Amino acid sequence: xxxxxxxxxxxxxxxxxxxxxxxxxxxxxxxxxxxxxxxxxxxxxxxxxxxxxxxxxxxxxxxxxxxxxxxxxxxxxxxxxxxxxxxxxxxxxxxxxxxxxxxxxxxxxxxxxxxxxxxxxxxxxxxxxxxxxxxxxxxxxxxxxxxxxxxxxxxxxxxxxxxxxxxxxxxxxxxxxxxxxxxxxxxxxxxxxxxxxxxxxxxxxxxxxxxxxxxxxxxxxxxxxxxxxxxxxxxxxxxxxxxx
Amino acid sequence: xxxxxxxxxxxxxxxxxxxxxxxxxxxxxxxxxxxxxxxxxxxxxxxxxxxxxxxxxxxxxxxxxxxxxxxxxxxxxxxxxxxxxxxxxxxxxxxxxxxxxxxxxxxxxxxxxxxxxxxxxxxxxxxxxxxxxxxxxxxxxxxxxxxxxxxxxxxxxxxxxxxxxxxxxxxxxxxxxxxxxxxxxxxxxxxxxxxxxxxxxxxxxxxxxxxxxxxxxxxxxxxxxxxxxxxxxxxxxxxxxxxxxxxxxxxxxxxxxxxxxx
Numbered sequence: 001x002x003x004x005x006x007x008x009x010x011x012x013x014x015x016x017x018x019x020x021x022x023x024x025x026x027x028x029x030x031x032x033x034x035x036x037x038x039x040x041x042x043x044x045x046x047x048x049x050x051x052x053x054x055x056x057x058x059x060x061x062x063x064x065x066x067x068x069x070x071x072x073x074x075x076x077x078x079x080x081x082x083x084x085x086x087x088x089x090x091x092x093x094x095x096x097x098x099x100x101x102x103x104x105x106x107x108x109x110x111x112x113x114x115x116x117x118x119x120x121x122x123x124x125x126x127x128x129x130x131x132x133x134x135x136x137x138x139x140x141x142x143x144x145x146x147x148x149x150x151x152x153x154x155x156x157x158x159x160x161x162x163x164x165x166x167x168x169x170x171x172x173x174x175x176x177x178x179x180x181x182x183x184x185x186x187x188x189x190x191x192x193x194x195x196x197x198x199x200x201x202x203x204x205x206x207x208x209x210x211x212x213x214x215x216x217x218x219x220x221x222x223x224x225x226x227x228x229x230x231x232x233x234x235x236x237x238x239x240x241x242x243x244x
Numbered sequence: 245x246x247x248x249x250x251x252x253x254x255x256x257x258x259x260x261x262x263x264x265x266x267x268x269x270x271x272x273x274x275x276x277x278x279x280x281x282x283x284x285x286x287x288x289x290x291x292x293x294x295x296x297x298x299x300x301x302x303x304x305x306x307x308x309x310x311x312x313x314x315x316x317x318x319x320x321x322x323x324x325x326x327x328x329x330x331x332x333x334x335x336x337x338x339x340x341x342x343x344x345x346x347x348x349x350x351x352x353x354x355x356x357x358x359x360x361x362x363x364x365x366x367x368x369x370x371x372x373x374x375x376x377x378x379x380x381x382x383x384x385x386x387x388x389x390x391x392x393x394x395x396x397x398x399x400x401x402x403x404x405x406x407x408x409x410x411x412x413x414x415x416x417x418x419x420x421x422x423x424x425x426x427x428x429x430x431x432x433x434x435x436x437x438x439x440x441x442x443x444x445x446x447x448x449x450x451x452x453x454x455x456x457x458x459x460x461x462x463x464x465x466x467x468x469x470x471x472x473x474x475x476x477x478x479x480x481x482x483x484x485x486x487x488x489x490x491x492x493x494x495x496x497x498x499x500x501x502x503x504x505x506x
Contacts, residue, residue: 060379070371
């Protein structure tokens with residue numbers, strides 16, 4: 001898999017197919033048993049903790065439910081990385097935080113606590129925190145999960161516009177086919193830990209591969225069966241054939 | 245084979261227990277290693293001192309008062325048999341400063357602050373806040389664990405001292421004000437018999453040790469908790485049970501070392 005600079009790429013697949021595991025490998029949270037992840041010229045699993053932390057400063061990750069720090073206000077959440085990794089004066093940090101919050105449309109929430117935000121707002125604040133230090137790579141773990149239709153469109157548009165504005169590379173792990181096909185440049189489909197299909201959104205929509213067709217159109221039965229493998233149905237119900 | 249199964253179970257539990265002790269020890273040393281940044285940004289420790297120390301004040305003061313009052317009553321009943329009621333102050337003070345102050349305050353600290361620390365860190369893990377911090381290249385042990393550890397270590401001796409002081413007042417109230425023991429002998433005998441180094445300092449050392457043990461157990465259990473509701477609740481229970489047993493065992497060892505031969 002390659003993720004070229006400036007592109008927005010989706011990784012799709014069924015639950016449990018290894019999408020989030022892949023994202024954790026890219027973030028250096030897991031070490032591969034074979035193969036490697038190369039980011040900005042460096043192989044991640046060969047780095048020590050300091051090297052890994054140095055490279056993570058160039059990355060941002062939006063977690064599935066935002067993972068905002070619940071003991072900090074919205075403002076402090078967005079300012080967190082700036083305070084941890086820079087020596088910027090508080091006045092500049094304040095301006096940068098307000099700009100990031102303005103970019104996601106939530107400048108007015110700066111004094112609220114995460115518990116006072118709706119799911120969609122929390123996701124947008126987390127997005128502002130993710131891009132606080134203008135990362136080269138932004139990873140999104142199920143950014144559309146549990147959002148209402150309006151929030152879904154807002155978050156989708158923000159992901160695209162932030163990627164373009166920052167000139168970053170973005171990787172979205174998602175189940176939401178329709179929303180992600182609207183915004184991404186390229187799609188990888190995964191099943192059983194391997195890539196089973198890939199292409200641009202138009203190629204994916206037009207694909208006649210059974211798995212892709214079933215996934216994109218949300219069909220109940222196909223290569224991914226409706227029934228979980230089990231024993232003989234008649235046997236489970238203790239039914240006997242006539243005449244026996 | 246039931247016998248083989250039992251041996252297997254015992255073996256597995258023993259290996260698991262040793263492994264957990266090893267991991268907790270490693271966690272303790274990592275906490276010490278990454279403590280430097282906590283001291284450079286002391287406001288992080290101060291924030292935790294409020295939630296672990298200040299928020300425990302009420303329970304410590306109320307419990308200390310009642311323990312002191314009970315000591316006053318029981319002590320008077322016993323000392324009266326030997327005509328030594330005037331030694332009530334000594335008995336209350338030594339009982340509190342050497343034993344009850346550090347031990348009961350640590351047990352209360354484990355139940356109140358220790359369980360809260362475990363639940364807080366366990367929930368931070370369950371809601372991916374710790375993973376988010378790691379992805380932001382911020383070491384969670386330095387940023388989350390170390391300030392809480394030092395807050396626990398600092399606040400425990402202070403809470404134990406407060407417990408003992410309030411307990412002495414409780415003993416005074418029951419012994420002198422209610423029962424009528426002579427006030428002069430209550431205070432003067434206490435002053436003469438309680439030695440700063442032998443009694444008070446040893447009590448402080450005990451509470452310092454209890455603070456370290458309780459806080460490490462609470463933080464480790466939270467950090468190691470499975471990221472589920474059941475996992476966090478189990479970890480909170482383990483914190484209280486393990487800390488309480490560790491306090492009592494450590495108290496015996498320290499008491500034997502400090503007062504065993506005297």
